Amino acid sequence: MSSETLYKSFVNAEKKNRAALLTYTVGGDPNKSISLEIFREIAKSGVDIIECGLGHGANIGDGGAIQDSTYRALSGGIRTDDVFDIIKDFKDESEIDVIIMTYQNKIMSYGEEKFLEKCRESQVSGIICVDWPWPLNLKFSDKCKKNSITFIQLLCPTTNEERLNKILNDAHDVVYYISMLSTTGQKLKVSSNEIIERFQLIKKLSPEKKCIIGFGITADTINDFKKTDACVVGSALCREISNSINKELNPAINVGSMVRQLKDNLNS
Amino acid sequence: MIQLQKGVPLIDQHDENGYWGGKFGGNQIAESLNHPIEELENEFEKLRQDDTFIKERDYYFKNFIGAPTPFIKLENLTKYLGGAQIYCKLVSKATGGAHKAYNAVVHSLICRRLGKTYIGGDTGAGYAGKMLSMAAAKFNLKCKIFMGAKDIERQSINVFSMRSYGADIVPVNSGSQTLVDAVSECMRWWTSENEDSHMCVGSTVGPTIFVKICAWSTAQISREMKKQVIDEFGEVPKDMKLINCVGGGSSAAGFWNEWIDYDNVELIGVEAGGPEGSKKHAAPLTNDSPLGVLHGATQYVIQDNDGEIEETESISAGLDYPGVSPLHCFLKEAGRARYTSATDEEAIEAFQLVSKNEGFVSPSLEPSHAFAEAIKIAPTLSKDTIIVVDSCGDSAKDSKIIAERLGYKI
Numbered sequence: 001m002s003s004e005t006l007y008k009s010f011v012n013a014e015k016k017n018r019a020a021l022l023t024y025t026v027g028g029d030p031n032k033s034i035s036l037e038i039f040r041e042i043a044k045s046g047v048d049i050i051e052c053g054l055g056h057g058a059n060i061g062d063g064g065a066i067q068d069s070t071y072r073a074l075s076g077g078i079r080t081d082d083v084f085d086i087i088k089d090f091k092d093e094s095e096i097d098v099i100i101m102t103y104q105n106k107i108m109s110y111g112e113e114k115f116l117e118k119c120r121e122s123q124v125s126g127i128i129c130v131d132w133p134w135p136l137n138l139k140f141s142d143k144c145k146k147n148s149i150t151f152i153q154l155l156c157p158t159t160n161e162e163r164l165n166k167i168l169n170d171a172h173d174v175v176y177y178i179s180m181l182s183t184t185g186q187k188l189k190v191s192s193n194e195i196i197e198r199f200q201l202i203k204k205l206s207p208e209k210k211c212i213i214g215f216g217i218t219a220d221t222i223n224d225f226k227k228t229d230a231c232v233v234g235s236a237l238c239r240e241i242s243n244s245i246n247k248e249l250n251p252a253i254n255v256g257s258m259v260r261q262l263k264d265n266l267n268s
Numbered sequence: 269m270i271q272l273q274k275g276v277p278l279i280d281q282h283d284e285n286g287y288w289g290g291k292f293g294g295n296q297i298a299e300s301l302n303h304p305i306e307e308l309e310n311e312f313e314k315l316r317q318d319d320t321f322i323k324e325r326d327y328y329f330k331n332f333i334g335a336p337t338p339f340i341k342l343e344n345l346t347k348y349l350g351g352a353q354i355y356c357k358l359v360s361k362a363t364g365g366a367h368k369a370y371n372a373v374v375h376s377l378i379c380r381r382l383g384k385t386y387i388g389g390d391t392g393a394g395y396a397g398k399m400l401s402m403a404a405a406k407f408n409l410k411c412k413i414f415m416g417a418k419d420i421e422r423q424s425i426n427v428f429s430m431r432s433y434g435a436d437i438v439p440v441n442s443g444s445q446t447l448v449d450a451v452s453e454c455m456r457w458w459t460s461e462n463e464d465s466h467m468c469v470g471s472t473v474g475p476t477i478f479v480k481i482c483a484w485s486t487a488q489i490s491r492e493m494k495k496q497v498i499d500e501f502g503e504v505p506k507d508m509k510l511i512n513c514v515g516g517g518s519s520a521a522g523f524w525n526e527w528i529d530y531d532n533v534e535l536i537g538v539e540a541g542g543p544e545g546s547k548k549h550a551a552p553l554t555n556d557s558p559l560g561v562l563h564g565a566t567q568y569v570i571q572d573n574d575g576e577i578e579e580t581e582s583i584s585a586g587l588d589y590p591g592v593s594p595l596h597c598f599l600k601e602a603g604r605a606r607y608t609s610a611t612d613e614e615a616i617e618a619f620q621l622v623s624k625n626e627g628f629v630s631p632s633l634e635p636s637h638a639f640a641e642a643i644k645i646a647p648t649l650s651k652d653t654i655i656v657v658d659s660c661g662d663s664a665k666d667s668k669i670i671a672e673r674l675g676y677k678i
């Protein structure tokens with residue numbers, strides 16, 4: 001029952017009076033075994049939920065850091081099935097929920113039904129699809145629900161209130177707020193307060209839904225969001241993987257320490 | 269089988285979600301683009317009905333782009349091939365040298381109406397970028413052009429023009445460093461900058477509204493040609509074939525637009541077959557590529573079985589694109605148009621044959637693909653058949669590539 005455990009992860013963080021921490025790394029970056037090792041280190045370092053990128057070459061929502069990670073994984077020969085393998089191996093030894101973040105063509109080419117079956121087999125709890133907006137995603141999100149997988153709807157600063165209401169109405173119990181108009185990995189160009197205001201609006205319209213905040217969050221800004229439900233850090237970690245590889249250091253260890261730092265900053 | 273509706277413009281034959289034939293097109297975009305796309309949809313629907321806007325468009329089409337472009341008979345080529353009568357719509361005479369001028373002018377006018385001061389666009393062959401920078405200079409817009417590093421190298425003549433017009437050229441080094449990556453990067457830019465900036469997609473690809481605006485703009489080609497055809501023949505010929513190259517498909521969509529309802533007019537699209545004997549090509553319709561999502565729209569796209577877009581190869585930068593317009597997917601599925609491909613070698617041969625025979629017509633490598641098909645079929649047809657080829661680009665930009673192929677220095 002994956003969507004249940006996912007929701008519980010948010011509730012557990014809330015009980016401890018803190019926001020949940022999510023990390024994003026690309027599955028298979030830089031290869032299968034190190035990617036799994038990275039997940040293990042992240043898990044040890046206090047993450048609440050892991051977002052795993054199922055990389056796509058035409059990743060039009062992503063900035064440089066995630067493009068580099070994706071390129072490394074894909075050019076290393078990582079396929080969709082490899083990413084499922086990594087998640088399954090991780091889940092066999094961990095209770096931490098895993099969400100897949102990907103693009104529609106990856107799901108479409110794999111086959112929607114088969115994709116969801118694989119998600120269940122490898123114990124994936126949720127799916128975020130960058131380029132599959134509401135309402136085009138409704139049929140698929142229903143299929144997710146039937147498979148106990150949370151389809152996570154995306155919201156952004158220019159989603160007007162009418163649309164916000166409609167999306168929230170159709171959304172499962174977790175949604176994602178894109179903090180600013182940008183691709184991933186750009187500098188935060190709006191104030192934390194503005195983001196929190198929008199977050200509060202979402203919570204007002206739909207109090208029981210958990211809302212992840214993402215895009216542009218780094219160790220420097222994460223503390224601003226401690227009173228929200230959850231935040232995700234992605235590009236900073238992908239950049240750390242790139243740096244570690246360039247310096248021939250162990251990316252898993254370095255990503256792990258960065259996650260510990262993020263967790264500390266989030267709660268301090 | 270999917271049916272076309274008669275009497276309804278092709279660009280309006282989509283459903284409420286933006287799909288033609290229930291599955292081609294759409295808006296598969298990040299949520300951050302939903303608002304600017306809605307804003308653009310509303311503005312475009314308003315402007316289409318606005319007489320002053322239409323007058324403005326026509327003014328620039330006539331006085332700046334030089335409409336109508338010539339419609340001429342290729343007497344020598346017809347005699348040489350001995351079969352169908354071959355005509356040419358010389359769209360390369362449009363200011364700047366290609367059909368991309370229409371879309372660029374319309375987007376720049378829309379950009380101004382939206383009160384935005386910055387415009388960005390993608391380019392492959394460099395014509396879309398050249399025309400957009402040209403129009404941006406005229407309309408006092410700041411302009412950014414995204415172009416693959418490989419294309420910057422092979423289409424340097426058009427890059428020179430863009431620089432002269434003051435555009436900021438952003439080289440794209442990711443992936444295959446061609447048009448597909450340029451469009452991706454342009455969409456990323458717009459995702460961040462859409463509050464003050466407008467995006468011009470250089471062909472009939474991308475989210476539905478961009479397909480519509482582009483085809484609405486290039487429709488000028490067939491609007492003016494219809495008059496020219498009737499002037500020439502006194503009526504619409506009983507047996508007429510319109511041949512056009514298809515990359516993204518903007519030139520073909522415009523060349524065919526007014527003829528869709530004429531069942532006696534055959535529409536033939538020619539994609540890039542790539543080097544002879546190579547498995548790489550840029551011909552998703554000809555080779556029955558699977559349906560996929562690329563740049564915000566569902567279309568036939570060259571991809572592997574893991575959904576990864578595959579590299580394409582063509583001597584012609586303008587046709588070197590793995591996807592194709594949802595409009596052409598729709599026309600193919602409805603059986604209205606026929607699609608085929610020509611190889612690099614056939615295009616080069618066609619370029620030579622046309623240039624040598626006709627002088628006034630010197631097609632760039634993109635329309636040379638269309639001429640290659642005309643050359644193939646003309647001898648098998650009777651003199652009562654009229655073939656019209658859209659010569660939508662001028663060879664000047666390709667002089668380096670062609671000279672190298674033919675073994676001489678320029």
Ligand SMILES: Cc1ncc(COP(=O)(O)O)c(C=O)c1O
Nearest residue numbers: 471515516517518519586634661
């Ligand atoms: C002269 C010319 N013809 C054709 C094309 C292909 O584009 P489309 O299929 O959109 O007309 C290009 C694109 O750059 C071009 O420059």
